[in-house]
């Protein structure tokens with residue numbers, strides 16, 4: 161069994177690390193100051209500039225097919241790069257990307273939505289969650305009613321990432337109540353902001369914030385249907401599926417950097433005439449964190465590898481998301497404890513991580529939903545204990 165990276169994987173991972181270290185991390189102190197003044201840590205124009213710099217380093221469109229100018233990287237490499245991005249608390253991501261389900265667009269829609277999103281000229285958001293339907297996404301109510309050649313959308317979505325900045329939304333609506341959400345009764349629409357939906361900022365414990373989106377008789381032409389009529393829920397689940405190995409990949413980077421800080425602090429901070437790292441209490445926190453990070457790494461890489469094999473990755477991805485989100489919360493909590501009062505201040509990024517990583521246990525499927533998927537697969541015999549090695 162070979163647990164090592166190939167030369168190519170290592171080279172790409174190391175170049176990503178270099179970029180994050182040299183170009184992004186130096187902006188961190190300023191970003192923290194801005195966030196304390198309730199401003200974005202990084203302005204959109206600054207993000208775009210960094211993304212263009214990264215493009216010169218060779219990083220553009222990690223998951224984007226080559227025909228659209230992207231790298232079309234295997235999932236394992238994407239995971240490794242997302243871990244590198246996680247090391248910085250600047251809200252950076254490499255450019256040249258679009259939502260995976262935008263590739264279901266027809267040629268006209270690709271010109272209008274997909275390509276400008278890849279180029280960074282337009283900002284998208286994806287909306288399935290509603291005030292009455294989160295984990296139970298099959299309970300969505302936002303309706304789309306046919307009227308001549310148009311569809312008229314009414315209802316509300318909530319907690320939509322980028323909802324305040326987006327130029328357009330990919331929204332899942334109920335088009336046939338009789339068929340039901342799982343029976344082909346939903347459809348995804350591409351809806352420009354100018355068509356009339358509005359967004360309302362939602363304050364959260366994290367930086368930035370998602371939005372509630374209100375659709376009040378929003379008229380959408382039939383040509384803006386994404387994919388097929390009846391395919392909405394299926395597309396929604398595909399969108400969510402992608403994040404299930406990338407979110408924990410990002411968590412891994414956060415946990416590794418945070419633990420590195422804790423080790424440095426344990427080796428320098430003195431109490432009672434000796435380094436705090438000489439106490440077993442501190443050593444155990446460091447040891448437990450290292451073990452959990454390592455366990456998460458292999459669950460995440462296996463999930464990504466499962467994607468690359470072309471196998472159904474849902475079970476492996478749910479395990480990676482569940483464990484990765486739990487791991488990063490545990491690690492950041494211990495790192496704060498090791499830093500004592502300093503960990504609680506806003507001079508260090510630890511309190512920021514503490515707030516940020518809590519979300520990972522909630523969005524794109526809560527811990528409980530991941531457990532539900534994992535146990536259901538086993539109880540119904542879809543998956544064997546031990547996965548592909550069983």
Ligand SMILES: Cc1cc2nc3c(=O)[nH]c(=O)nc-3n(C[C@H](O)[C@H](O)[C@H](O)COP(=O)(O)OP(=O)(O)OC[C@H]3O[C@@H](n4cnc5c(N)ncnc54)[C@H](O)[C@@H]3O)c2cc1C
Pocket residue numbers: 286287288289291293294295296318319320321322364370519522523524525526527528529532
């Ligand atoms: C910052 C942020 C960004 C987000 N971004 C997006 C986005 O871009 N697009 C989008 O569509 N959505 C987005 N979401 C929504 C997110 O996916 C939902 O919040 C999440 O799925 C949980 O749904 P809910 O909040 O309605 O909680 P609920 O579904 O009401 O769950 C409440 C609690 O009950 C538990 N629970 C529910 N059902 C069961 C059950 N059967 N068994 C055991 N426990 C159960 C849950 O695990 C949870 O602990 C975002 C949310 C946040 C907070």
